Amino acid sequence: MSEATQEPLKILIADDEANIRRILETRLAMQGHAVAAAKDGAEALELFRSVEPDVVVLDVMMPELDGFAVLERIRAQSEVPIILLTALGDVADRITGLQLGADDYMVKPFSPKELEARIRCVLRRASQSQGNSGGGAISSNVIALGDLSVDFNRRQAFRAGERIRLTGMEFNLLELLISRAGEPINRLDMLEKVWGYRPGKASDSRVVDVHISRLRAKLETDPENPELIMTARGQGYMFQRLQSGVQEPSISAA
Template sequence: MEINKKKILVVDDEISIRRILETRLSMIGYEVVTAADGEEALTIFQLEHPNLVVLDVMMPKLDGYGVCQELRKESDIPIIMLTALGDVADRITGLELGADDYVVKPFSPKELEARIRSVLRRTENPVLSTTITSGGNIQVGFLKIDINKRQVFKNGERIRLTGMEFSLLELLISRAGEAFSRAQILQEVWGYTPERHVDTRVVDVHISRLRSKLEENPSNPDLILTARGVGYLFQNSSN
């Protein structure tokens, strides 16, 4: 399995989890660095420049939410959060702060490995076919979307999107006007089928984040619309 030595930062205060993940991820070809608390995580992030962060929520000194917030101030790096918290609202908090996905403890290492592969794939590879991207640029009203560079500009100003946010936008644009169910979006963008209804909240939070960044009025969106009883669609108002 060729992974081109992607570097993963594993942040968890439980040494057993760090050791297990370091061993398993190294065995399938990743380079792994670890941190035992949030402050150490930020230091190692600056030194090692990883390609993805696996981030526990409950940690000493600075919890996972705080780390996620700090990372998002300067980086679009993929973040997968590990949470042992039972409350759905607590899980969603990480997504609202900018995490790309989450896995609930206790988790299967194979499940986490699959999520890592999926997030890395979707944050690096386009989901649009080349026939749709003619020229690589899409203009939708005040938005300019550069598919090749995976960049979005709003009224000429670049808007920072995470890789998963861009992949989600890309998918919706690829079939503008067509409604996608949350399960479809989760399968297409995140690469897995929801096992529980709460899994689709990942989609809802990412839609909310996209609207807050791209819409003129996020509470009354013009572009990313809710299709009642179905899911979401992208409405190209310039058509």
């Protein structure tokens, strides 16, 4: 997506630290984005409803409502990309946030430049999802595995005809796995192809693990004993090998 030819992107920043809000507002506005900032969880929800942002940057520790409560309420109605801000060392918070539906996280203290890069990544992926979706006729690029079907033209998944709600990142991850069905993919490759960055430390790969867990919970008949998304021990994850004759989707470059 070319930011120069598009309408300004709407970004919601929710953090109770005034200096963080001020720095991010200034830097993102200088890049041409429309930025709304909230000092607590309640205000964040109000702004979310009125602004309808393209991406949300959400701190965990906030008054009124914490980031987890805000995240849950947003996810109940929207698949908008969400980046969570967590305190250094709070690994449990990061995992909880990802399980609740966050697309990515940043650890405080963080580099504003790195956060901007993460925002660009999730927005690019969301833009690709929207650009490839549509209301036209169902494409032949559909796979069916039992009562589960995945439509790569509409970027939707169905179980027994009922749509399964997937976030943009979840579908991107599923698309990557299916495109290389039968082949183990390591976590580093998944981070680079789906999230758009190489991890700075090994713990960053938890983003992949939690998203895999979320996908299994939504797609597998028995998530504890997965038959679609398998763990390739010591290698990563692998989607089950597709039957002969099933068309596999192509993946665009990150």
